[in-house]
Amino acid sequence: MIEITGPRDAATDTILTPEALAFVDHLHQTFAARRQELLAERALHRAQAGNGRDPGFLSSTAAVREDEHWRVAGAGPGLEDRRVEITGPTDPKMAINALNSGARVWLADLEDATSPTWENIVGGQWTLHDAVRGRLAFTSSEGKQYRVTTPQEHTPTIVMRPRGWHLVEKHLAFTDRAGRTAPASASLTDFGLYFWHNAQALVDAGRGPYFYLPKLESHREARLWNDIFVFAQQRIGMPVGTVRATVLIETIPAAFEMEEILFELRDHCAGLNAGRWDYIFSMIKTFQGRGRRFAFGDRDGITMTVPFMRAYTELLVATCHRRGAHAIGGMSAFIPNRRDPEATERALQRVAEDKRREAGDGFDGTWVAHPDLIPTALAEFDAVLGDRPNQVARRRDDVHVTAHDLLRVDGAAATVTDAGVRSTVSVALRYIEAWLRGTGAVAIDGLMEDAATAEISRSLLRQWIDNRVVTVEGTAVDRVSVSRILDEELDRLDADGTRFADAAELLREVSLGEEFPTFLTIPAYARFLVDGPQNADASVGAASGGAELPLAG
Known part of the structure; x- marks a missing residue:
């Protein structure tokens, strides 16, 4: 049973319907125990890394990596061209700006770009509900009106990012069949509400229920998501394989299991994303206590060209294209300042350099966090892609990345000031x-x-x-x-x-x-x-x- 313990308002009445809560409850009854088991595995692996054991490629799954024949499902309708994706939270104003931005994809983020207040989580689902149906509008407290001016068939394809497996939603209480009560899983809540309300409407609009999966640490966690997708599609009578997922490779353990993650999700997978900032965090966190070998300098010295980041992104592109998946680049954090032209020019130059490198390396698309960056990023990918929707066919057989390469922190261990x-x-x-x-x-x-x-x-x-x-x-x-x-x-x-x-x-x-x-x-x-x-x-x-x-x- 799922019980609402948080405040109720118009948004909760619209989103937390008895039918939607029953679906979320069914997800929990079926998958919550496996989630807890996988979280326990994370803790074990983290302890091993902290005690001196370096991660490596799995011998138990070598056959998956060596098999040249399997491929992922690839892009669903509306995901063929992802050359520029805009990311951002799901409040109405930001959503409208994203839908009017001219990007190919909007990453509707309930995770790192959203503070998970109850109002933000439920309100974000309400925003998405209206955006999917082409009726999103917003009036600010100052009386300014915002509306989507782009025709719905040309708005960015929505890819929703739920919160990670490690998080809970304490405004929903889940009671299992044994009578034990705990806060609901944030992942199952976010996915379940979005899928229940919007999956069929998205298909009817010529797109589909698409998701970015954050913070995965193993192919077993990817298998859990795949089983959830199968269950959800069967539950509403939707053909299995309609869902598409893009996995953020943003943890060190996941970097060693990219092919296995693609394999587990192969019937529902569109690609992988180089989630650079969480990846850096994962490197620091995983090897806390391991001394100077994994030491870093000032944050601005940890760039995409240091050895371990270079190896990670090269491996991601090669892995994706080998399996017919999109490789999506990461977020350049520089943003324009409309009140400071010089600062804006510097930001645009840095973004152009970053996106030029990604497009040249073989990425099929990239992220930006601000609409004003879209023309700059688009120009760099247009220069490489031309009229092609992507460059998945470009195999990077020249890439040979070892476990040692993925752990080479030298170059990032600059001075601290x-x-x-x-x-x-x-x-x-x-x-x-x-x-x-x-x-x-x-x-x-x-x-x-x-x-x-x-x-x-x-x-x-x-x-x-x-x-x-x-x-x-x-x-x-x-x-x-x-x-x-x-x-x-x-x-x-x-x-x-x-x-x-x-x-x-x-x-x-x-x-x-x-x-x-x-x-x-x-x-x-x-x-x-x-x-x-x-x-x-x-x-x-x-x-x-x-x-x-x-x-x-």
């Missing part, structure tokens, strides 16, 4: 404060920050502390110095009506505390974003959430 430490603290603090106020994608210092880049920031701080790093200016990076910088930034930024005090408290916990949480969003969500009766017990955190328990430490 006083300015880099202060910037890392400041960016994390400002992002978390915005996240606590309900905003998940934030422009800070000319870059688009989301949960992934905040994770990088707080993980770098912890790594520098653990490795007893000394900056080039001679400052020891330790808990005392970082805490002092945090106090100074708090004094500079805090003001009435803000959440900086809460943000500073959280940043101390997830960066300086004795334990290192696997995701900052887990304690942040439990403590600050849960509305309703469960908030009184939010301090229980991992124990009350179920999903967090195997991920602690």
